[in-house]
Amino acid sequence: MNQPSVVVVGSGLAGYTVVRELRKLDTAVPITLLSADHGSFYSKPMLSNALATGKTPDSILSAGTMQMSGQLDITVRPYTSVNAIDVAAGSVSFEEGGQLTYDRLVLALGADPIRLPIPGEGVDEILSVNNLDDYRKFREALESKRHIAILGAGLIGCEFANDLAAKGYQVSVFDLSPQPLGRLLPPEAGRFFRDKLTAAGVNFLLGTTVERVSKENGCYQLFYEGGKVVQADMILSAVGLRPRTRLAAVAGIQVNRGIAVNRYLQTSIQNIYALGDCAEVEGKVLPFILPIAHAGRALAATIAGNPTLLHYPAMPVMVKTPACPTVVSPPDPAVQGEWEVVAIENGMKALYHDEAGNLHGFALLGTATVERNTLASRLPPVLA
Secondary structure (H helix, E strand, O other): OOOOOEEEEOOOHHHHHHHHHHHHHOOOOOEEEEOOOOOOEEOHHHHHHOOOOOOOHHHHEEEOHHHHHHHHOOEEEOOOOEEEEEOOOOEEEEOOOOEEEOOEEEEOOOEEEOOOOOOOOOHHHOEOOOOHHHHHHHHHHHOOOOEEEEEOOOHHHHHHHHHHHHOOOEEEEEEOOOOOOOOOOOHHHHHHHHHHHHHOOEEEEEOOOEEEEEEEOOEEEEEEOOOEEEEEOEEEEOOOEEEOOHHHHHOOOOEOOOEEEOOOOEOOOOOEEEOHHHEEEOOEOOOOHHHHHHHHHHHHHHHOOOOOOOOEOOOOEEEOOOOOOEEEEOOOOOOOEEEEEEEEOOEEEEEEEEOOOOEEEEEEEEHHHHHHHHHHOOOOOOEO
16 A cells, blocks of 8 residues: 655745655655755755855755755655646646646745836846845846845845945845835834944935836936936845745635645645745744744644644744844734834844733844843744
8 A cells, every 4th residue: 555645846945844844753655845946955045145154156055956855765856847736636737747646735835026017128137036046147147246226125135235235235225115124123223224234335215116217238227206316237126025826726725815724734625735935824924934944843743643733932033134133023913012112232122012011022133132032032922
C-alpha cells in the first residue's frame, strides 16, 4: 500500500519550512516540492540589505536544488509552474504540460509586488525585488547608476533606501503617507525615523505620489505635485505585496484578501492547506518570517497526524535600517487605545496601551531597541 503523498507548491521560506518541519516528524512520507523558479533556498530578507553587508546574489544562495532534495529526502521539481488544481481528481497540472496527483496539497504561493498605475513611457522599466532573480536584475541594473528613486516608504522601501544610501547612492523615496513606515509607527516616531535616514542620505518626498514617469537619454523623470520633477537613473517599486490567490480561486477554494484558512491552515477544501504570504488566517495576512515559522511547524504536525491549532505569540518585526535601528510590534487595529511616546537619548520608545492600560504594541527606535524582549513578554498573543 502506497503511503499518502504530500505536494507543496512553492519553494520560498513557507514551502521549505513546512517540508523541513514535516521531515522531522515523518521520515517516510513522499514529498514533492514544485517550484516555478530554480527551487534553490535562500533568505529573502537578506535582499534588502545585501549591498551594505557585501553580499552578492550568488553568496545569498544557501543551498541549490540538488542539495535541498538530498538534505530533506524529497523530490524538487524546478521550473514547474502549476496552472490548475483539480480538486475532484486530487491533481495539479502544469503550464509545461503534465500533471501530478496528491493526497494532501500545500499552497505556499507567496505574493506579487503591487504595481502602481502610473502613466508614462518609462513605467515598464520600473523594477521590483521579490525574489533572488529579481535581485540579480536589480544589481546588474545598478552598474554605473547614481540616483535611485524608490516608490514606497514602507518597510522594504526604507530598508532598500538605507542600504543604497550606505553605499553612496543618491536616494529619493516617494510615499503618499506623511511619514515613512506609516502603518507601523506613530507620527512622532515616524519623524524620528525620517530624520535619522535623512541624515544618512535618504531624501524623502512624503505626502505625495508620482503622477507620471518619462524617459529621456537613459534617465527617468518622475513628475509629482503638479509639475515638480525628480530625475533618476533607476526606479525601484516597493509599495507592497498582494497575496497570490488566483490559482486557488479558480479551483473553487475560498479566497478573501489571501487564501482563507482556518487555525489548522486548512482551506475550504479538506485536504488542501495554505501558509505564508498567500494565506489569510482569521482575517490576518502576515508576510513576515516569524508567522511563517509558527505556521510551518503547526501545519507539519497536522499533516503528520497530530492536528495542531496555529498560535501566534507576539512577534516583533526588526526593520533592517542601521541608520535607525527599529523594532515594531503593531497593535491590533481593533484595539481601542493610544500611543505614549517618550524620547530618550539617541532613541525613542512608543507604547500603545488600551483604555485599561494594557500594553498592545510598541515601536522602539535607536537605543530603545534594547527593551524589545522585555516589552514583547508583556504583549498579548497575536492569535491566542
